[in-house]
Amino acid sequence: MIQQYFKQAWQLIKQNKLFSGIYIAGTALGISMVMVMAILDYVKTANIYPEMNRERMLYAKSISVAPVDTARFKYTNSGSLSYKAAELFFLSLKTPERVSVMFSGTDFASLPNNDNLIKIKSRQVDTNYWKIFPFRFLSGKPFSDADFQSGLAVAVITESLSKKLFGSDKAAGQSLEYRFKPYRIVGVVKDVSYVMEDTYAQIWMPYTCIENYDKENSERAGMIGDVGKVFLLARSASDFGSIRREVNDKVRRFNASAADWKTDLMGQPDTRKVDAHRYWSNKGPEMKKINIRNILIMFLLLVVPALNLSGMNSTRMERRLSEMGVRKAFGASRSRLVHQVLIENLLLTGLGGFAGLLVSYLIVFFTKEWILDLGKQFTDTLPEGASVDFSISMLFNGKIFLAVLLACLVMNILSALIPVYRSLRKSITDSLHIK
Amino acid sequence: MLYHIFKQIWAQRKYNTWIFIELMLVFVLVWVLADYAFVILHNKSISQGFDVKDTYRVTYDVFGKGTSRYNPTEDDSTMAMENLQLFVRKIKAYENVEEAALTYMDWGSLPYSGGYNSTAVEIPDRSDSTVAFAETKNVLSGEYFRLFRYTSAKDHSWERPAGIDLRRNNSVFITRMVERELFGTASAIGKVVKVDIGEGPKDYVVADVLNDQKRFDYTLPHGAVFGASPLISEENLMNFGVCIRVKPGVPEDTFIRNFRKEMTRPLRIGNFYLKDIQSFKSLKQEIDYSFGVTNEMRTRAGLMIFFLLNIALGIIGTFWFRNETRRGEIGLRMAMGSTHATLQWQFMTEALLLFSIAVIPAIVIDYAIARADVLKLDMDIIMDYETVKGSPYITQNASLRFLITNAMTYVFLSVIVALSAWIPARRVSRIHPVEALRENG
Numbered sequence: 001m002i003q004q005y006f007k008q009a010w011q012l013i014k015q016n017k018l019f020s021g022i023y024i025a026g027t028a029l030g031i032s033m034v035m036v037m038a039i040l041d042y043v044k045t046a047n048i049y050p051e052m053n054r055e056r057m058l059y060a061k062s063i064s065v066a067p068v069d070t071a072r073f074k075y076t077n078s079g080s081l082s083y084k085a086a087e088l089f090f091l092s093l094k095t096p097e098r099v100s101v102m103f104s105g106t107d108f109a110s111l112p113n114n115d116n117l118i119k120i121k122s123r124q125v126d127t128n129y130w131k132i133f134p135f136r137f138l139s140g141k142p143f144s145d146a147d148f149q150s151g152l153a154v155a156v157i158t159e160s161l162s163k164k165l166f167g168s169d170k171a172a173g174q175s176l177e178y179r180f181k182p183y184r185i186v187g188v189v190k191d192v193s194y195v196m197e198d199t200y201a202q203i204w205m206p207y208t209c210i211e212n213y214d215k216e217n218s219e220r221a222g223m224i225g226d227v228g229k230v231f232l233l234a235r236s237a238s239d240f241g242s243i244r245r246e247v248n249d250k251v252r253r254f255n256a257s258a259a260d261w262k263t264d265l266m267g268q269p270d271t272r273k274v275d276a277h278r279y280w281s282n283k284g285p286e287m288k289k290i291n292i293r294n295i296l297i298m299f300l301l302l303v304v305p306a307l308n309l310s311g312m313n314s315t316r317m318e319r320r321l322s323e324m325g326v327r328k329a330f331g332a333s334r335s336r337l338v339h340q341v342l343i344e345n346l347l348l349t350g351l352g353g354f355a356g357l358l359v360s361y362l363i364v365f366f367t368k369e370w371i372l373d374l375g376k377q378f379t380d381t382l383p384e385g386a387s388v389d390f391s392i393s394m395l396f397n398g399k400i401f402l403a404v405l406l407a408c409l410v411m412n413i414l415s416a417l418i419p420v421y422r423s424l425r426k427s428i429t430d431s432l433h434i435k
Numbered sequence: 436m437l438y439h440i441f442k443q444i445w446a447q448r449k450y451n452t453w454i455f456i457e458l459m460l461v462f463v464l465v466w467v468l469a470d471y472a473f474v475i476l477h478n479k480s481i482s483q484g485f486d487v488k489d490t491y492r493v494t495y496d497v498f499g500k501g502t503s504r505y506n507p508t509e510d511d512s513t514m515a516m517e518n519l520q521l522f523v524r525k526i527k528a529y530e531n532v533e534e535a536a537l538t539y540m541d542w543g544s545l546p547y548s549g550g551y552n553s554t555a556v557e558i559p560d561r562s563d564s565t566v567a568f569a570e571t572k573n574v575l576s577g578e579y580f581r582l583f584r585y586t587s588a589k590d591h592s593w594e595r596p597a598g599i600d601l602r603r604n605n606s607v608f609i610t611r612m613v614e615r616e617l618f619g620t621a622s623a624i625g626k627v628v629k630v631d632i633g634e635g636p637k638d639y640v641v642a643d644v645l646n647d648q649k650r651f652d653y654t655l656p657h658g659a660v661f662g663a664s665p666l667i668s669e670e671n672l673m674n675f676g677v678c679i680r681v682k683p684g685v686p687e688d689t690f691i692r693n694f695r696k697e698m699t700r701p702l703r704i705g706n707f708y709l710k711d712i713q714s715f716k717s718l719k720q721e722i723d724y725s726f727g728v729t730n731e732m733r734t735r736a737g738l739m740i741f742f743l744l745n746i747a748l749g750i751i752g753t754f755w756f757r758n759e760t761r762r763g764e765i766g767l768r769m770a771m772g773s774t775h776a777t778l779q780w781q782f783m784t785e786a787l788l789l790f791s792i793a794v795i796p797a798i799v800i801d802y803a804i805a806r807a808d809v810l811k812l813d814m815d816i817i818m819d820y821e822t823v824k825g826s827p828y829i830t831q832n833a834s835l836r837f838l839i840t841n842a843m844t845y846v847f848l849s850v851i852v853a854l855s856a857w858i859p860a861r862r863v864s865r866i867h868p869v870e871a872l873r874e875n876g
Binding site for chain 1: 449450453454456457460461464498499501502503504699700710724729730733741742744745748749751752753755756757760
C-alpha cells in the first residue's frame with residue numbers, strides 16, 4: 001500500500017518538474033541553514049580527536065573576587081584562575097577521575113643559531129592532560145611524571161612542526177628552542193585541528209619548567225592569575241552533580257575563613273556546551289537566553305521557507321481538487337487522500353532535505369576559516385599557516401543525519417498540514433465544480 | 436486600474452494569505468538588518484580623527500638570562516638605552532621608511548589597540564560639576580601626532596600638536612567633544628582641567644584641542660585626553676615599541692617580507708632583537724575580528740541573503756502557479772487588446788501592491804520593536820532608538836532614523852519583489868491568446 005503511494009508520488013513529481021524543482025529548492029534553503037547550525041553545534045560539543053571524552057568532562061577558567069569590606073575596596077575583579085586557586089578548588093578534588101591544569105601562550109620556535117623564527121601556539125600542561133586527551137603519538141611518548149616533577153625542559157610537538165624543523169616526524173630525541181630556551185623533544189603527535197579550542201597547539205611542555213607558574217599575585221588573595229583552563233574528567237556524566245557539590249563546598253569553606261576577599265566561581269565547573277558560551281570573566285553565560293535565541297533563529301530559518309512552501313501547497317491543492325473530488329465521489333476515504341498527499345509531500349521534503357544537507361556542506365567548506373567563530377564575543381584571528389579543516393567524521397555521522405530528518409519532519413508538518421486540511425474539508429460537489 | 440488590481444487581490448485573498456504573511460515577516464526581519472547596516476555605514480562615514488594608512492608597529496624583545504642568546508656584557512642599563520636608540524635609528528634609516536618613533540604602547544594608547552582606559556574630565560573649582568568622560572592616551576613624544584596624523588581642531592595640521600611638549604607646564608590635549616561638553620562654545624586652550632592620566636587626578640593646562648576621534652571605525656566619536664607617558668627606562672622597556680610610517684604606495688606584504696629578511700640581523704643589538712612587525716591595517720582587522728564585529732556583519736549579511744532568496748523564491752513560486760491557473764483570464768485580456776508589456780506590468784503591479792499592503796502592519800511591528808528597545812548589541816555600537824538632543828548624528832535622531840531605514844527596506848524589497856514577479860509574468864505573457872483562451876474554466 002505504502003509502496004503504491006510512493007510510486008504515485010514519484011510519478012506526480014516527475015510530471016510537475018517545475019513545481020517540484022522550486023519546492024525542493026525552497027526546502028533545501030531552509031534545511032541547509034538549520035544544518036549549518038547543527039554542524040557548528042556538533043563540532044563544538046561532540047567527541048572529536050583528541051577531545052574524545054567531552055561528554056564526561058567539566059571545565060573551569062575564570063574566577064570573580066569581591067571585597068569583604070566594601071568601604072575599603074570598591075571593586076570586584078575577575079579574570080583567569082591562578083595556580084593557587086586551581087590547586088585549592090580543583091586539583092584536590094576526590095570525585096573526578098582526573099584533573100588537569102593548562103596554561104597557553106604564543107611565541108617563536110627556532111633552531112639554535114638559526115634566524116628563522118616560526119610563530120607557534122604553546123600549551124603548558126601536566127601528565128594528566130595526556131590521559132584526559134588521547135593524542136596519537138607518531139613517535140616517542142608524552143613526558144613522564146618524573147619529568148614533570150623535576151620540571152625538565154622537555155616538549156611534545158606536532159607532526160607539521162616536526163616536519164618544518166627537521167624534515168621528518170621522527171623528531172623524538174632532537175632539540176628545538178621555544179622563546180630561545182632549549183627543549184628536548186620527547187614525542188611527536190598527529191596534528192590537531194584549529195577547530196579544537198582546548199587542545200590546538202604546536203608544542204606542549206610541562207608547566208613546571210616555566211618560571212613563576214605558581215607565583216602568587218599579592219592582590220586579591222592571589223586568586224587571579226594566568227591559568228588557561230582546568231579540565232575535570234568525571235568517571236561518568238552522572239557524577240557531575242557530586243563534583244559540583246564538592247567544588248562548592250571548598251569555595252564555601254574558603255570564603256568562610258576569608259579575611260579580605262570572597263571568591264565566586266559563577267556556576268563553574270561547566271559542561272562543554274556552557275563552557276563554549278562563557279566569554280566574560282565576570283559573569284556566566286545566560287544559557288536560558290542563549291537557548292531561546294537559538295531556538296528562535298532555528299524557528300525563523302524553518303518558518304520563512306515553510307511559508308513559501310505552504311503557499312505553493314495551497315496552489316497545488318487547488319489544482320488537484322477536481323481530482324480529489326472524483327476520488328471522493330468514488331468512495332475514497334478522507335484518510336486515504338490525506339495519506340497520499342502527505343507521502344507526496346514527504347518525498348519532496350526528503351529530496352529537499354538531502355539537497356539542503358549538501359548545500360550546508362558547501363557553505364561550511366567555503367566559509368570554514370571563520371564560520372566557527374560566529375556568535376562568539378571574542379575571537380582570535382587565524383594564525384599564519386593554520387587552516388581550519390573539518391574532518392569527514394565531523395560532517396558525516398549519525399547525529400547530523402538525525403538532525404536533518406528532524407528538520408525535514410518539522411518543515412513538512414509546517415508546510416503541508418494547513419493547506420491539505422483546508423482543501424480536504426471542501427465538500428464533494430465543491431471539488432467537482434472546480435474544473 | 437489600481438483599484439481593479441486591488442479587487443483581484445482581495446478576491447484571491449485566501450491564496451494570498453501565505454505570501455502576505457511571509458512578505459510582512461520578511462519586511463520586519465530585513466528592516467532589523469537594514470537598520471544595523473545603516474548605523475554601521477553612518478558611523479563609518481564619520482572622520483576617524485587620525486590616519487593609519489602606511490603605518491606599521493614594530494615590537495622588540497630582550498633575550499632574558501635563561502636563554503641561549505643572552506649576552507651578559509650588554510646588560511648594563513645605560514648600554515641598554517643606547518642600544519634601543521640605535522635600534523630606532525637603524526629602522527629610521529631603512530629604505531622607504533619616512534618616519535619612525537619610539538611609542539608608548541600600554542593602556543590603549545595606540546590606535547586600534549584592544550585596551551581602553553577612561554577617566555572623568557572636570558573643571559576644577561566649578562560649582563556646577565559638569566563632567567566629561569574621555570578615553571586617556573599616553574604619548575612619549577610629539578612624534579606620535581605626526582606619525583598618526585592627529586590634527587588640531589585649530590588649523591587641521593598635525594605639526595601643531597607634534598610641536599608641543601606635553602611635559603612642559605603639565606599640559607594635555609583634549610578633543611573637540613570634551614571642549615564642547617565642558618566649555619560650550621568657548622575655546623579650551625589655556626584653561627585648566629582636572630583629569631587622571633595615570634598619575635591620579637591632577638590639574639593640567641589644555642595646550643591644544645584635537646579633532647574628534649573614534650575608537651573603532653563603526654562607533655560614534657567620543658572624547659579623548661592625551662597626556663605624557665612615563666619616560667622609558669629599564670623597568671618599563673616592554674611597554675614601548677617602534678611605530679613607523681612608510682612611503683605611500685609600497686605594498687604591505689612586500690615591505691614586511693623584506694623588512695624581516697633584511698633587518699633581523701642588523702636589529703640584533705645587544706640583547707634586543709626584532710620580534711614582530713605588523714601593519715596597523717592588519718591590527719585594525721584583528722581588533723574588529725576579535726571584538727566580534729566582523730562576525731556580526733557576516734552573520735547578518737548571510738541572514739539577509741537567506742531572507743531575500745526566500746522572498747524571491749516565494750514570489751516566483753506563488754505567481755508562477757497562479758498565472759498558470761489564470762491562463763483563461765490572460766487569454767481573454769490578450770484577445771481584448773492587452774499587449775505583452777501591459778500584462779507584465781499588470782502582474783508586477785499586483786505583486787507590488789500586495790507587498791505594499793503587507794508593509795503597513797510590518798511597519799507597525801517595526802515601531803513596536805524600536806520602542807521595546809530590544810535592538811541592543813553587546814558592544815560600543817549604540818543601537819538604541821533614542822533621540823539625543825543636540826547631537827549632529829542622524830542615528831541619534833530616532834524618528835529620522837526610523838523613517839530612513841524603513842524607506843530603505845521598502846525600496847530594496849520592492850525591487851526584489853518586482854523582479855521576482857517579472858520572471859513568471861514574462862513567461863506567461865508569451866502564450867498565444869488562442870491557447871490561453873482554450874483553457875477557460
